[in-house]
Amino acid sequence: MAKIHAAITGVQGYVPDYVMTNAELEQIVDTNDEWIRTRTGIEQRHILKGEGQGTSVMGIEAVNGLLQKTGTDPMEVELVICATVTPDMPFPDTANIIADETGMKNAFCYDISAACSGFLYALTTAARFIEAGAHKKVVVIGGDKMSSIIDYTDRTTCVIFGDGAGAVMLEASEEEVGVMDSLLKSDGAGRAYLHQKAGGSCYPATEETVARREHFVYQNGRPVFKAAVSGMADVVGQVMQRNQLSSDDITWLVPHQANRRIIETVAKSLDFPMERVMVNIHRYGNTTAGTLPLCLWDWEDQLKKGDNLILTAFGGGFTWGAIYIKWAY
Ligand code: UT7
Secondary structure (H helix, E strand, C coil), X not given: CCCCEEEEEEEEEECCCEEEEHHHHHHHCCCCHHHHHHHHCCCEEEECCCCCCCHHHHHHHHHHHHHHHCCCCHHHCCEEEEECCCCCCCCCCHHHHHHHHHCCCCCEEEEECCHHHHHHHHHHHHHHHHHCCCCCEXXXXXXXXXXXXXXXXXXXXXXXXXXXXXXXXEEEECCCXXXXXXXXXXXXXXXXXXXXXXXXXXXXXXXXXXXXXXXXXXXXXXXXXXXXXXXXHHHHHHHHHHCCCCHHHCCEEEECCCCHHHHHHHHHHCCCCHHHECCCHHHHCECHHHHHHHHHHHHHHHCCCCCEEEEEEEECCCEEEEEEEECCC
16 A cells, blocks of 8 residues: 655645834834844734734634635544644634634644744644544644734844744645655753743743743743754754755755744755745744744745755754655645
8 A cells, every 4th residue: 555645735824914124123122123134134024913813813814715725625624733832822722713713623623832843843743643544634733923922122032023824734645745754853951041931830920920021932042043053954964864865856945934044054054055945034033833834835836746845943942853845736
């Protein structure tokens, strides 16, 4: 019997209408457009405004578009996984809310929390369900409303992040396409450098945790930068090696969009030309679990069946990884 592969058969993204420019941030914190552009590559980010608007709002938009463009009856979807660190609420999972609002009533649903690597973790998990023959159609969403956990008095983090989400349809295929390999890593020691301290069971919300601004992202940027570069270069290198791929064999490198300088350094260390690296950080900033599906969405028109893609990410946890995909359409 032919091996079953998990093939991406559609991708759709969504970013909110409101655009926060570097000029607007100049009015809020002591920063400037020149610093943000040269140190991060970011020119603007999209922000989800309005009371009661959570990550699901963006996930629902992406999934509705995805179901429509792939001609999928929502009742055919058997599993929905949403990667996010900004769920609508601690429970139920955001995947449940998205499925309810989009009519995917036959699916079981859950969230994966792996920060910027969330989409890689969710895609790998979903692929295993398909490869095992358990399910035929799975929707994987990656998205975050980072503006809900960003301290807009902290110039070191508030200039970086934005809101956005993307979703892919994953289907069983007997062709040599889809998720071909995946290498995921974590190191909990990295939590010292990147975390949101309060709001969980350790430090539930109190007046004090709010006053100490502990419900916001804390990041010590330099060690994260270094670990991100070496972590992503290492796993991409390993995935290339064990699949006998040289950089010439890879059509697109699809990196997490945290900092343009990180992306360039990783590409250089792999001897990979920037012309074949997806970069849209200037438009969206860092949307955490949203960056990879938003890249696939932006480049979907240019992708051809059989193209070799390597997706890679690094983020809070630490978590990181790389996935080798043969594009299916
Ligand atoms: O996606 C999850 C994983 N996260 C990442 O991969 C992010 C990794 N880290 C980074 O991308 C970078 O470390 C940052 C973009 C966060 C910071 O850039 P950096 O080049 O590492 O800056 P730095 O923290 O070393 O700070 C350099 C200087 C400091 O001033 P002094 O102490 O040299 O006087 C900062 O206070 O830049 C200052 N600075 C700013 N200046 C203007 C920091 N943020 C800003 C700002 N505007 N927004």
